[in-house]
Amino acid sequence: ATKARLDDATLDDVEDALISSDLGPSAAARIRERLRAKRFGLEISETELKEAVAEEIAAILRPVAIPLEITAFPRPQVILVIGVNGSGKTTTIAKLAHWLVEDDYGVLLAAGDTFRAAAIGQLATWADRIGVPLVRGPEGGDPASIVFDAVKQATDTGIDALVVDTAGRLQNKRELMEELSKIRRVLGKLNPEAPHDVLLVLDATNGQNALSQIETFKEVAGVTGLIMTKLDGTARGGVLVAAAEQYGLPIHAIGVGETIDDLRPFDPDLVARVIAGVA
Amino acid sequence: MFDSLSDRLGGVFDRLKGRGALSESDVREAMREVRIALLEADVALPVVRRFIDSVTEKAIGADVLRSVTPGQQVVKIVNDELVAMLGGALAEDGGDDHGKGVEGLNLDAKPPVVIMMVGLQGSGKTTTTAKLAKFIREKHGKKAMMASLDVNRPAAQEQLAVLGEQVDTATLPIVAGQQPVDIARRAMESARLQNHDVLLLDTAGRLHVDEALMAEMKAVAGVSAPTEVLLVVDSLTGQDAVNVAKNFTEEVPLTGVILTRMDGDARGGAALSMRHVTGKPIKFAGTGEKLDALEAFDPVRVAGRILGM
Numbered sequence: 001a002t003k004a005r006l007d008d009a010t011l012d013d014v015e016d017a018l019i020s021s022d023l024g025p026s027a028a029a030r031i032r033e034r035l036r037a038k039r040f041g042l043e044i045s046e047t048e049l050k051e052a053v054a055e056e057i058a059a060i061l062r063p064v065a066i067p068l069e070i071t072a073f074p075r076p077q078v079i080l081v082i083g084v085n086g087s088g089k090t091t092t093i094a095k096l097a098h099w100l101v102e103d104d105y106g107v108l109l110a111a112g113d114t115f116r117a118a119a120i121g122q123l124a125t126w127a128d129r130i131g132v133p134l135v136r137g138p139e140g141g142d143p144a145s146i147v148f149d150a151v152k153q154a155t156d157t158g159i160d161a162l163v164v165d166t167a168g169r170l171q172n173k174r175e176l177m178e179e180l181s182k183i184r185r186v187l188g189k190l191n192p193e194a195p196h197d198v199l200l201v202l203d204a205t206n207g208q209n210a211l212s213q214i215e216t217f218k219e220v221a222g223v224t225g226l227i228m229t230k231l232d233g234t235a236r237g238g239v240l241v242a243a244a245e246q247y248g249l250p251i252h253a254i255g256v257g258e259t260i261d262d263l264r265p266f267d268p269d270l271v272a273r274v275i276a277g278v279a
Numbered sequence: 280m281f282d283s284l285s286d287r288l289g290g291v292f293d294r295l296k297g298r299g300a301l302s303e304s305d306v307r308e309a310m311r312e313v314r315i316a317l318l319e320a321d322v323a324l325p326v327v328r329r330f331i332d333s334v335t336e337k338a339i340g341a342d343v344l345r346s347v348t349p350g351q352q353v354v355k356i357v358n359d360e361l362v363a364m365l366g367g368a369l370a371e372d373g374g375d376d377h378g379k380g381v382e383g384l385n386l387d388a389k390p391p392v393v394i395m396m397v398g399l400q401g402s403g404k405t406t407t408t409a410k411l412a413k414f415i416r417e418k419h420g421k422k423a424m425m426a427s428l429d430v431n432r433p434a435a436q437e438q439l440a441v442l443g444e445q446v447d448t449a450t451l452p453i454v455a456g457q458q459p460v461d462i463a464r465r466a467m468e469s470a471r472l473q474n475h476d477v478l479l480l481d482t483a484g485r486l487h488v489d490e491a492l493m494a495e496m497k498a499v500a501g502v503s504a505p506t507e508v509l510l511v512v513d514s515l516t517g518q519d520a521v522n523v524a525k526n527f528t529e530e531v532p533l534t535g536v537i538l539t540r541m542d543g544d545a546r547g548g549a550a551l552s553m554r555h556v557t558g559k560p561i562k563f564a565g566t567g568e569k570l571d572a573l574e575a576f577d578p579v580r581v582a583g584r585i586l587g588m
């Protein structure tokens with residue numbers, strides 16, 4: 001392969017490519033500077049350059065690639081799933097439940113979204129398909145009372161994992177965020193350790209607003225980990241790089257489609273290569 | 280984290296003070312700040328490039344360079360150009376359908392006038408379909424029917440049925456197992472027989488790179504001959520906006536865009552990307568989950584928001 005000295009024009013191209021992957025201008029500029037510091041003026045081929053970019057990104061992502069594990073004892077491990085509207089929470093819960101069932105864990109779902117039209121029916125259909133029980137209440141009912149019942153049922157029946165769906169909410173809606181912290185408090189009433197996990201579901205097609213989502217949901221609901229959905233499209237999810245630098249929250253998994261088999265463990269090297277345009 | 284553009288440009292020009300009149304390179308330096316502001320607002324990179332080129336050309340005009348407040352002049356040029364690209368200022372009266380810059384729905388066709396909703400998964404199509412049905416009755420005084428062609432997402436058709444009750448609009452009865460093109464045909468026939476003025480077709484979310492689903496969408500457009508094909512886009516969208524806009528534009532004859540979740544705190548740069556790549560007007564903004572949360576898209580407000588001002 002032909003090599004050329006790494007110059008500013010090439011570094012500009014790298015920075016632009018990173019911005020196109022949604023890293024945002026600051027994170028993209030930081031990676032550019034790191035590359036410049038290490039290799040400016042050195043002979044490098046295009047492939048080597050991309051590999052170098054991928055390595056910079058992977059170094060940022062590796063520390064936050066932490067799988068979701070079921071360890072809670074006494075049972076159940078309570079997993080609360082939150083995020084903005086339409087990000088993929090309900091579908092991700094179905095995928096996660098399927099994943100856990102495959103690993104022989106007993107799973108219970110809670111239909112904590114009583115607001116959106118047919119949200120309960122959506123989760124009920126998934127529960128049926130996967131073959132797991134579901135705690136549900138009336139449409140328009142109080143989500144807090146449903147999650148309370150769900151923790152009780154999960155505890156009484158010795159279920160390994162309780163996964164709680166919630167209504168989508170934009171992080172700037174004060175009242176809805178307050179409702180979320182209430183749901184969180186109610187989960188802890190019967191079991192002070194609960195929720196053990198608070199998963200924020202991010203949509204890969206979202207841009208820099210994902211950072212504000214992390215910031216606010218973390219503050220209000222104590223996010224413990226991230227899942228990014230819709231990485232099967234052309235969006236590359238580069239915002240995860242900025243997120244890893246700023247918040248250091250574990251990234252557990254990614255969604256790559258609409259079926260129950262489409263959840264993957266978060267592989268930092270693969271995602272880094274996709275963002276860098278190697279894979 | 281987000282300094283307003285005025286502050287940032289103010290900083291640039293402050294540093295330049297005492298050097299006398301502004302030079303072309305001073306303007307170019309300021310444009311680097313504008314570029315970053317646009318990128319932070321998620322305007323897609325190729326769109327940012329073209330915008331900066333066009334604005335730079337205007338801003339290096341002699342009037343600007345010699346003015347006493349070049350910083351403000353540049354901000355004004357940037358803002359005006361952005362407003363123009365987003366569709367122009369609304370009419371003074373807040374914009375009814377005839378106001379300048381407000382692109383309403385085209386319902387002047389042989390009934391049932393078909394409106395087809397398309398877009399990525401979770402962008403807000405189903406909710407917006409119901410909002411439009413309500414809008415069409417209340418603002419146009421016309422009778423609409425809705426049909427869900429989403430056979431993929433669990434309970435998608437039930438979702439539309441529930442929303443239909445909430446906005447007091449008929450929905451096509453669900454026939455389990457029927458496929459989208461056949462549902463569209465049945466909906467056309469039913470709307471005709473029941474004398475509905477407008478038929479709203481809600482479709483499943485699809486990725487623009489999913490060939491099978493994109494072909495299905497084309498087939499639906501083929502049998503229903505929609506007067507409006509509206510691309511529903513999440514205002515939180517990032518750089519992917521260009522890919523989405525380009526692919527949907529190539530596959531179906533889009534007539535407009537609806538930006539949802541404008542009630543969020545995203546800067547909404549996707550608006551500019553959408554407008555630029557599709558060449559189609561942004562007809563409405565979704566501003567909430569409630570079914571009356573639909574507004575005319577306001578280029579002035581959105582321009583200010585994109586620039587952080």
Ligand SMILES: Nc1nc2c(ncn2[C@@H]2O[C@H](COP(=O)(O)OP(=O)(O)OP(=O)(O)O)[C@@H](O)[C@H]2O)c(=O)[nH]1
Binds near residue numbers: 083
């Ligand atoms: N292509 C793709 N689509 C996905 C993925 N995850 C979810 N979806 C789709 O995105 C849409 C929204 O998903 P939901 O699970 O309903 O999202 P939600 O966050 O529960 O939505 P609300 O409850 O309305 O806030 C559905 O059409 C899903 O099929 C993914 O990883 N890839």
Ligand SMILES: Nc1nc2c(ncn2[C@@H]2O[C@H](COP(=O)(O)OP(=O)(O)OP(=O)(O)O)[C@@H](O)[C@H]2O)c(=O)[nH]1
Binds near residue numbers: 403432
């Ligand atoms: N805050 C807010 N939420 C919205 C808006 N429009 C839609 N939503 C919410 O976004 C989520 C997804 O909306 P849907 O209408 O189901 O989206 P969709 O495009 O039909 O989704 P799929 O059919 O799965 O592709 C729901 O929770 C809606 O309530 C809006 O303008 N503002």
Ligand SMILES: [K+]
Binds near residue numbers: 429484
């Ligand atoms: K779908």
Ligand SMILES: [Mg+2]
Binds near residue numbers: 089091119168
């Ligand atoms: Mg949901």
Ligand SMILES: [Mg+2]
Binds near residue numbers: 404
């Ligand atoms: Mg839908």
